[in-house]
Amino acid sequence: MLEVVLSFVVILAVFLVLPLIIGQTEHKVMAHMQSRLGPMYAGGFHGWAQLIADGVKFAQKEDVVPAAADRRIFMIAPGVALVPYLVVLIAIPIDRDAVAVNLDLGLFFVLAVMGIGVLGSIMAGWASANKYSVLGGMRSAAQLMSYELPLVLAASSVAMAAGTLSIPGIVEAWQWWWLPWQAIGAVVFFLAGLAELRRPPFDMPIAESEIIMGPMTEYTGMRFALFMLSEYVGIVVLSFLTTVLFLGGWQGPFLPGWLWTLVKVFFLAFVVIWLRVTYPRLREDQLQKLAWAVLVPLSLAQLALTGIVRVLT
Template identity: 65%
Template sequence: MSLLEITLRSLAALAAVLVLPLVAGQTEHKVMAHMQGRLGPMYAGGFHGWAQLVADGVKFVQKEDITPAAADQRIFRLAPAIALIPYVVAMALLPIHPGVVAAEVPASLLLVLAVIGVGVLGTLVAGWASANKYALIGGMRAAAQLLAYELPLVLSVASIAMAAGTLSLAAVVEAWSPWWLLWQLPGGIVFVVAATAELQRPPFDAPIADSEVVMGPLTEYTGLRFAFFMLAEYAGMVVMGLLFGILWLGGWQGPLAEHLGWLWTLLKGSLVVLLIIWMRVSWPRLREDQLQRLAWTVLVPLALAQIALTAVGVVIVG
């Protein structure tokens, strides 16, 4: 692969991680407005308030960038990058069409899981470096949530890897068949719930519960640094949605896949993003004890049962 090709693929991945999360954010605003019966920002720019994102961007740019005097200056400023950059890397590893991937590496599934885990650490670092009691409490909640939900997330993906017999995302898509929708359904449910909790999205937003800890790890952040955390959250939604679409829904497989495979991948990922948005609108926030109980007493046993079922299926079919 030439240097020019590597550069072009890197720029494409960067453009995707900047555009797709903004589309996800705009979609969330509109879906929430319609589901909750409120107008929302419907008029900015004319058609359906398309320019609201531009207005929000201008607002964040104009806000003062404040670093608390007692904070760990370097770590405090680095935390937004820790939260965002791993999702840029993860998106570069996701194949959206046969032969179309920004960075094709062996065991890409394993690498995606590794970098996603790093991204979640951004909120923990922010909470620790802020020198604020509410931020610290939120950071500790984020750490506990990461430990609880990383395990069922990895176990559910391990079941798919066992069924496909590979750790390559592209090879998983090639090995996929429609009956996986039934066979791997429990693991798919575990993945969606655990992924939502990994992103600290409602109803799993205890680390940033505004009624309890102000804004948790983000309490002291303003301006563009706060915007980067929001961008990381939406980028995480896109990555998780695309990853589910690739692993459980067959990625680019569909009618006219040789020409429209990229469209099938994006549509399948969009369904998961909409599901995550629906969960935010429909479910109340879980208490911290309820959140931990769900992970250890429901999701982990269900993921282990899915692995056992997959192992039996692989042995019988093999």
């Protein structure tokens, strides 16, 4: 029993540290790609203290609740946005025997809980009594409804190929020759996950230049920091899920399994940051068209291809 508790604590601690590392990495990658000098100065060598400076900045800001806001909903919305992603992390394996909770229906559990996180943005938008926040919340709801379908269909494809809904079971069943014929599902899953996280170029619910910060417009201090943390935890969740479902998780030559998992996760996190730096924001009509006219048909085609391969093999 003690070993189980210690394993749970260690795995949870690792998953809580990873979002902070990815947040720091984003500062550095964007600084290099866009010649942003600021993040390179805090603390001296290569701006090592930038993350600490950001934390201190959020902590010292005043916690303001608008007079017209629904106070209770306004205050709990950041927690609703963050907690589901933290819950999901305990069901994702780092290595063959390194998973906090091994569920037989792990994939179903993960996809169901991930959808709850978006409710935090919808609650924040509605409760803020701000027209920009309401518009951002409506966009979040529309984006969730559009991109949840291709996300689930792509995940169903790899579950069908493995013959199980257990995430460790999917990794165990995974073979290297899956890479080419599951590639479409992997791309669809990754892009749909980015859209659900509202990461650029799918950040229409936030759109700083248009609706300020969308659902987060009225938030300050640590509550705003929780929204930011939920975004980075979401990146970790998406990168881990893409790794264990489509890239073989801990499988790989020479290196320890957990190290293979982390290498793949950090590569995918870099791709997330690279997309933010490289591509402009989509218009709302383009975003919806991409979901319904491109990703949904591709995910259905991937599902049909998986069925054919399963029958033939």
